[in-house]
Amino acid sequence: MKVFLTIIMMFIVIMGMMEAYAEEFTYNEKVEYAVESQKVIAHMIAIYDNFGKDGVYKELSNMHFDHILKQNLKVMEKYYSEQIDYQDELNHTLFTIQNSGFDEKAAFIEHAKKLFPLLNTGTDLITNDLNDDKFFRLVVMTLLLESVKTEYIESQEAAGIESLLKKQHADTMAIRAHMYFENTNEIPTEMKYVVEQKFQKIFQLMNNHEVKIEHYELLNEIVSKIYDHVEKNEQNESSKEFDEPEILNLELEITNLELDEPENIGPKIMLRTDHKNGNEIVSFEGTGFPRDIRVDIKYVTNLDKEIQHVKVRSLDNGTFYLPIEMNPEEKTYFLNAEYLETVTVFTISNNA
Secondary structure, three states: OHHHHHHHHHHHHHHHHHHHHHOOOOHHHHHHHHHHHHHHHHHHHHHHHHOOOOOOHHHHHHHHHHHHHHHHHHHHHOOOOOOHHHHHHHHHHHHHHHHHOOOOHHHHHHHHHHHHHHHHHHHHHHOHHHOOOOOHHHHHHHHHHHHHHHHHHHHHHOOHHHHHHHHHHHHHHHHHHHHHHHOOOOOOHHHHHHHHHHHHHHHHHOOOOOOOHHHHHHHHHHHHHHHHHHHHHHHHHOOOOOOHHHHHHHHHHHHHHHHHOHHHOOOEEEEEEEEEOOEEEEEEEEEOOOOOOEEEEEEEOOOOOOOEEEEEEOOOOOOEEEEOOOOOOOOOOEEEEEEOOEEEEEOOOOOO
């Protein structure tokens, strides 16, 4: 009995340590961990789907697991580097799966049953203070879908087994994004029905070995709807300086100005501050970019900080909205945006 109580007490202490450790991470880092853990599960689902298939599918399974160990796990390790017990348990579980191989489906399922809850536990521990953040799941979902689009693009650029590997991972990441979608209550019923139909069309397309333009169109439509929903809600909760007609008039004046001065037409990134639940949220708002392209952004908020690197994909209308980890009172001294083969340098400051 004493031994049992000792074990329980040790577990409580470890949980408390991890909870305190989690508070050291920024919002973006916590989102990154949640996304990365879902990518691991997506690889595991792809391995499961390969069972019973002939040809290269065993090799594909090994490649999926190798990707987990050499890429996803490397990203995740920094989050629990001080939590030796959790790290040992996760590594032991992965080591067991690796040694068992991918020949026996029943054995794989038994090991996966241990890995999935372990990954979810790690995510809960690191993101526990975001459980009440109504947009957190939507952010994770949209970032997963952005990764789906990237993997589809890379699958078309790759050849042979590498192409199939990326296609499989994109498909299973879409499945995980759908899981997040199903478990959120922050979307109106009518909108949820529309998005669900688009997900079902994506699932139907998964039977094709090649990626079609419809894949991207459906993904863009889902991401666009989620972005619009989040932005609309943030605006509704913010304390605006202008009412809606004044904002429309301002937009009209800007449009006329751009028509009168052609040199101002082109990609722009603006720094905006919104108010949400009493907090100020800083974000980059991009306009005038090519449709559906990845924009790599690097920025420095003050001279004492390291360069921050984030990625976002533009919507069909050439816009994007990207919340960033930054104090609203700070200034952005430098911002560099790369897209396609273009490098554009912006120098913008907050509250300037």
